[in-house]
Amino acid sequence: MFVELPKERYKEIIPLYDKSRFINAIRSHLEGTPIEKEVYVDNLENPQAAALVVGHRAFLGGDSSNTIYNIALRDFFIIKKREILESDDIYEVDFYFSSEDWIKTLTSSFPHSFPYPRYYYEIKELKMKNWRDKIPIGYTIEPVDLSLLENEHLENYDWLIDEIEENWLPFEEHLKTNRGFYIVYDQKEIVAWCTSEYLTKDKHVEVGIATRGEHRKQGLAKIVGSATVELCLSRYKTVGWHCNVHNVPSCKAAESIGFEKTKEYQKVGYFFNKLDNFILQGFNNFLVKNYDEAIHYYGLVFDAYTNGDEAIQTSAFLTKWGFTIDKLTMEYASFYAASGAQDECLEKIQEAIDMGYEDIESFEKEELFIILHSRPEWEHLKEVIKKNKGE
Numbered sequence: 001m002f003v004e005l006p007k008e009r010y011k012e013i014i015p016l017y018d019k020s021r022f023i024n025a026i027r028s029h030l031e032g033t034p035i036e037k038e039v040y041v042d043n044l045e046n047p048q049a050a051a052l053v054v055g056h057r058a059f060l061g062g063d064s065s066n067t068i069y070n071i072a073l074r075d076f077f078i079i080k081k082r083e084i085l086e087s088d089d090i091y092e093v094d095f096y097f098s099s100e101d102w103i104k105t106l107t108s109s110f111p112h113s114f115p116y117p118r119y120y121y122e123i124k125e126l127k128m129k130n131w132r133d134k135i136p137i138g139y140t141i142e143p144v145d146l147s148l149l150e151n152e153h154l155e156n157y158d159w160l161i162d163e164i165e166e167n168w169l170p171f172e173e174h175l176k177t178n179r180g181f182y183i184v185y186d187q188k189e190i191v192a193w194c195t196s197e198y199l200t201k202d203k204h205v206e207v208g209i210a211t212r213g214e215h216r217k218q219g220l221a222k223i224v225g226s227a228t229v230e231l232c233l234s235r236y237k238t239v240g241w242h243c244n245v246h247n248v249p250s251c252k253a254a255e256s257i258g259f260e261k262t263k264e265y266q267k268v269g270y271f272f273n274k275l276d277n278f279i280l281q282g283f284n285n286f287l288v289k290n291y292d293e294a295i296h297y298y299g300l301v302f303d304a305y306t307n308g309d310e311a312i313q314t315s316a317f318l319t320k321w322g323f324t325i326d327k328l329t330m331e332y333a334s335f336y337a338a339s340g341a342q343d344e345c346l347e348k349i350q351e352a353i354d355m356g357y358e359d360i361e362s363f364e365k366e367e368l369f370i371i372l373h374s375r376p377e378w379e380h381l382k383e384v385i386k387k388n389k390g391e
Helices: 007-020 024-031 066-086 101-107 144-152 157-164 221-235 250-258 274-287 291-306 310-312 325-339 340-353 360-365 367-372 377-389
Strands: 038-041 051-055 059-060 092-097 114-123 139-143 180-185 189-197 204-211 236-246 259-272
Touching: 007 024, 007 038, 007 059, 007 221, 007 274, 024 051, 024 204, 024 310, 038 066, 051 066, 059 066, 066 092, 066 101, 066 204, 092 101, 101 114, 101 189, 101 221, 114 274, 139 144, 139 221, 157 189, 157 204, 180 221, 180 291, 204 221, 221 236, 221 250, 236 250, 250 259, 274 291, 274 310, 274 325, 291 310, 291 325, 325 340, 325 367, 340 367, 340 377
Parallel strands: 059 092, 204 236
Antiparallel strands: 038 051, 051 059, 092 259, 114 236, 114 259, 139 180, 180 189, 189 204
């Protein structure tokens, strides 16, 4: 069976997630965060498997071996949920789970899905206690409390509000207490924030953090993170931070604030479009210098393009996110360069150019292509790209 659990019974299934207690979001959602959610269990009388579904994320608990339940879970996302998510421009599902037994279940049920590693951090002591002295000229730091509601005129206001809505609705009630801090530039735009989130009944909390791209590399994440963590350490038993292993800036930000890595765990990602799965798997393998696998996955995408596979037309990477086939092919070439295969690299560069590649600035700056600078083809390739650009 695959049946929806009534909301008043959510707390009953918390024990199914005991092995993943470090993921505060699970308990916080089941205990009552205001965001819309659903829970599906294998039976109502004595649930042994559960799926907490929050938007495009699913938290799986309990028994991973119930074949009937797992088939229904797959059909729920691929047949029912896909249309709803894609109407909101969401093209993937992220699965978190109570035990890694779920990995085999998921990767066998969802075609081309893949596990990838994440880190969990906790902090005992703040490193930068003098964060107030580090705020750059032109920036101010403000509390995430009721005063925020008076600053609707600030640019990027909705960017911060969207984060808060997952945890602290209604605003007027929950923002009576400070929930974090945000940084304002030139008294007109919000450029960074760090908020407490996923608070559990037994006083464990996590923080979320973000900085606008154009304001990075000024220490803003460390400042706003330190401010929020200082607040949280005075209130809660533990303060946690999650990030993708490959997200080096996030890992560095956590460690600069004082967080210490306590656990590495897996989640499973699944894009509805098979090529999007291949693109992300290729890039992730490239990041860990597994170049043969990176080349393999990008090769699958390139083959699909060559063969006129209709999946090309619905790939989010290739149609929604500006990652066009010529750019993908140039990145494919860089994978060959990283592996030392110069001839194959040159071949892919030429194919990208034939597709209309014209980003001469990125091409010339690509460090992986330095091995080609002494090749006689290098100057010719630059000239052809400039022609594509119209120079």
